[in-house]
Amino acid sequence: MTATETPVDNGVNVEALLGAREALTAAPEAASFRWRAMCEWQNGTHSHSEVEGFFGLGEEQRHRTRFTFDADHPQIFASEDNGATPVEYVLVGLASCLTAGIAAVAQNRQIQLRRVTATLEGDMDVQGILGIDSDVRNGFSDIKVTYDIDADATPDEIKAIVAQSQKRSAVYDIVTNPTNVRVEVV
Amino acid sequence: MTATETPVDNGVNVEALLGAREALTAAPEAASFRWRAMCEWQNGTHSHSEVEGFFGLGEEQRHRTRFTFDADHPQIFASEDNGATPVEYVLVGLASCLTAGIAAVAQNRQIQLRRVTATLEGDMDVQGILGIDSDVRNGFSDIKVTYDIDADATPDEIKAIVAQSQKRSAVYDIVTNPTNVRVEVV
Numbered sequence: 280m281t282a283t284e285t286p287v288d289n290g291v292n293v294e295a296l297l298g299a300r301e302a303l304t305a306a307p308e309a310a311s312f313r314w315r316a317m318c319e320w321q322n323g324t325h326s327h328s329e330v331e332g333f334f335g336l337g338e339e340q341r342h343r344t345r346f347t348f349d350a351d352h353p354q355i356f357a358s359e360d361n362g363a364t365p366v367e368y369v370l371v372g373l374a375s376c377l378t379a380g381i382a383a384v385a386q387n388r389q390i391q392l393r394r395v396t397a398t399l400e401g402d403m404d405v406q407g408i409l410g411i412d413s414d415v416r417n418g419f420s421d422i423k424v425t426y427d428i429d430a431d432a433t434p435d436e437i438k439a440i441v442a443q444s445q446k447r448s449a450v451y452d453i454v455t456n457p458t459n460v461r462v463e464v465v
Numbered sequence: 466m467t468a469t470e471t472p473v474d475n476g477v478n479v480e481a482l483l484g485a486r487e488a489l490t491a492a493p494e495a496a497s498f499r500w501r502a503m504c505e506w507q508n509g510t511h512s513h514s515e516v517e518g519f520f521g522l523g524e525e526q527r528h529r530t531r532f533t534f535d536a537d538h539p540q541i542f543a544s545e546d547n548g549a550t551p552v553e554y555v556l557v558g559l560a561s562c563l564t565a566g567i568a569a570v571a572q573n574r575q576i577q578l579r580r581v582t583a584t585l586e587g588d589m590d591v592q593g594i595l596g597i598d599s600d601v602r603n604g605f606s607d608i609k610v611t612y613d614i615d616a617d618a619t620p621d622e623i624k625a626i627v628a629q630s631q632k633r634s635a636v637y638d639i640v641t642n643p644t645n646v647r648v649e650v651v
Contacts, residue, residue, distance in 0.1 A: 290509030295543030300595045310592045314552050314605075318560035320581035323476030326564040328557045330549045335591070336541060343540065346549040350561030354529065355522060357481030363516045363532040365562035365636045366500050371514040372554030374504035375536030377648070378512040379551065395506035405521070406496045408633050409486045418638035419500075424648045438650050445648055447594050450551045452604035454644050462563070462610040462631055464624050 287431075291386040309336045324352040325361045366419065370399045372450045377424065380444030390436060393429040400425075422454065473617075477572040495522045510538040511547045552605065556585045558636045563610065566630030576622060579615040586611075608640065 303310045312335040318328040331345040349362030363371070374397045385392050400423045407415035428437050445451050489496045498521040504514040517531040535548030549557070560583045571578050586609045593601035614623050631637050 290511070292509075292543035296595070299542065300597055303592060303595060304597050307590075307592060307597070310590050310595070310597070312589045312591050314550065314556060314587045314589060316553055316556035316560050316585045318557070318564050318583040318585070320564050320568060320578065322568075323478075324565035324568055325476070326561045328560055330553045330557065333539075333553075340539065340541060342549070343546040346553075348534075348549075348557050348561075350557065350565070352565060353519075353526065355526060356485065357478035360529040362561075363528070363534075364500065365558045365565065366639070367502055367516045367519075367532075368554050368558030368561065369636055369639055370500060370502035371504070371516065371534050371536065372551045372558065373646070374502050374514055375512045375534075375548075375554065376551035378504050378506050379510035379536070379538060382506060382508075382510055392506065397504040399502045399504070401500045403498045403500065403635065404493075404496050405498050406489060406493060407638075408635050409482070409489060409496070410633060411486055411490050411493070411496070416638055416642070417633060417635045418642065419635075419644050422644060422646045424646060426648070426650045428650060434650075441648060441650050447596060447603060449589065449594050449603045449605075450555055451646060452593075452602055453552070453555055454639060455646050456602070456604065456643055458605050458608060458640050460559070460608045460610060460637060460641050462612070462627060464612045464614060464620075464627050 287389045287391045289382045289386040324358045376448045376450035384440045384443045391431040398425045473575045473577045475568045475572040477569045510544045562634045562636035570626045570629045577617040584611045
């Protein structure tokens with residue numbers, strides 16, 4: 280510690296987030312968001328998805344650009360491996376949600392992050408999706424997330440940041456708790 | 466219907482999948498898969514994830530190429546919008562999983578698909594993630610998936626294909642049922 284401290288900057292605008300929290304507390308109807316994805320089948324197990332528009336703060340919003348994603352199954356499943364598998368997309372969503380939360384919480388706690396990496400492992404018995412054993416679930420039996428974090432903080436402070444990120448993470452909630460999904464055909 | 470029929474081809478090698486099912490029924494230990502993602506924090510809420518290796522059929526496997534993904538929060542959350550949001554990645558995973566299943570089931574049922582598109586909408590009250598109201602969950606309150614399918618089949622046959630895809634979908638299971646997630650810091 281020195282008398283002249285460098286301001287903590289993790290690139291998260293905490294003031295704006297706290298301002299948004301205040302504004303949405305006063306106008307909770309603006310907190311209703313609707314996120315969207317469009318998916319078009321290509322061939323075999325290969326599909327192409329796009330993400331661009333969403334609804335929030337009472338009006339239609341748009342990302343700066345359209346984000347596109349190819350998904351497929353790997354060659355060992357007799358597919359062409361034209362993209363990550365659908366379950367790997369879920370791991371990417373979980374990793375990025377927890378990591379964004381870590382940056383935001385660290386900023387709020389005035390802790391400078393230097394490096395944050397996560398390794399995610401999702402175990403799956405494919406006897407489920409192949410219909411071999413109906414007692415085996417289709418999804419992951421278990422997911423392990425391992426963080427390696429270099430920050431100006433004690434190990435306990437770092438663990439507390441990760442715990443707080445879990446507590447506020449949308450995707451952690453989606454994966455660990457059930458969500459109602461309606462599937463319709465028009 | 467004519468006397469000379471074109472073979473149904475949705476690009477899915479059903480014979481190989483049925484062969485895999487037979488092989489894994491005989492050797493269920495080979496059905497243990499481990500999917501992975503690596504994530505590295507960039508700045509603010511922006512992270513970069515990679516998917517390449519996975520474990521399955523008793524050994525290390527590799528995608529044909531490394532797939533990379535940027536995730537971020539949008540500008541209305543005072544972020545730089547350098548990628549899709551983490552929750553949109555979950556929608557992409559769900560869309561691509563159900564769509565791959567539709568192609569596989571249709572092939573198995575000898576139904577030719579012509580066009581399959583899905584629109585996904587995930588509703589979320591961001592009072593949860595912002596910590597405004599602890600009774601509001603962080604994740605989606607509800608997800609709606611709408612399929613528009615052009616195929617050589619009756620509406621009932623198409624609905625039955627979609628229902629069977631849901632029944633065998635890994636990501637549908639992950640989203641609709643709880644999964645244990647362990648988060649560790651090394």
